[in-house]
Ligand SMILES: Nc1ncnc2c1ncn2[C@@H]1O[C@H](COP(=O)(O)OP(=O)(O)OP(=O)(O)O)[C@@H](O)[C@H]1O
């Protein structure tokens with residue numbers, strides 16, 4: 001999947017003055033993810049991760065930009081048949097699958113329904129496929145008649161994954177998919193996701209505020225701040241030597257045991273021109289009043305920071321990576 005210049009602006013009306021304020025939830029984000037790759041997306045609360053996810057799966061119309069799957073551009077104004085195809089090809093696993101499950105529908109029905117909507121299959125072949133899916137996600141065949149209410153959080157997330165697999169998608173977007181689970185269950189689901197990826201060559205976009213989780217599953221990582229892509233690099237590189245001051249702050253401020261960004265308050269002033277991070281950046285200098293582009297910081301990483309190309313004190317250019 002490839003995404004070019006994806007943006008989303010929400011208009012908020014101010015109650016007292018009646019004036020409008022634009023919230024730039026996602027700003028001109030481009031990305032590409034290869035088959036069988038896992039791209040991690042990190043960023044603190046409000047950085048636009050879910051808005052990006054919702055645009056990718058077709059739940060939110062973008063304000064600008066395009067999405068391409070297997071070389072084909074998804075239509076800007078989709079007909080209902082296009083929407084169904086988009087929904088099948090790019091599937092999402094949510095934080096709380098319970099809210100998206102019909103409490104009266106049995107597990108077997110849930111998996112049957114997805115296949116009935118998307119594929120031309122008779123009942124016996126749908127049932128056979130459902131049994132395979134339950135097995136793949138580690139749910140016993142007896143669960144086919146269970147209703148979501150009787151499942152634990154971990155089992156519900158297994159069901160959500162089976163439902164997504166039933167659609168045979170090209171890309172699976174996981175938005176905080178393990179954030180609501182206990183740590184031990186989290187580990188089981190992460191292992192399951194990794195086994196499934198290997199077995200079926202699945203492609204993931206894995207979104208989390210939890211850097212420890214991102215680190216476990218991702219091949220590459222993108223860091224978002226205020227809707228803007230600030231750094232992208234291989235997972236090892238970004239965790240071992242983050243280049244952007246925001247990525248450094250995220251890693252420094254993450255407590256060792258449980259690296260979380262959720263609680264970080266916004267401080268300083270929020271400039272909408274220049275570098276979006278300059279109100280919080282300890283390195284900010286005069287040049288930061290102009291926003292930098294993504295600059296190469298190593299052969300496989302880019303950061304949106306002027307420090308990538310010059311020393312702020314001497315103004316001397318740095319050696320190109
Ligand atoms: N439907 C909406 N209407 C207006 N503003 C919205 C809407 N959805 C999101 N926003 C705003 O867009 C920004 C990004 O929100 P988003 O939920 O994408 O962030 P996030 O990175 O997923 O945060 P979290 O880690 O808390 O889930 C926020 O400022 C949010 O208030």
Ligand code: SF4
Nearest residue numbers: 275278281288305306
């Ligand atoms: S461009 Fe300037 S303000 Fe922005 S991250 Fe780099 S040094 Fe900090």
Ligand SMILES: [Mg+2]
Nearest residue numbers: 049050051176
């Ligand atoms: Mg979110």
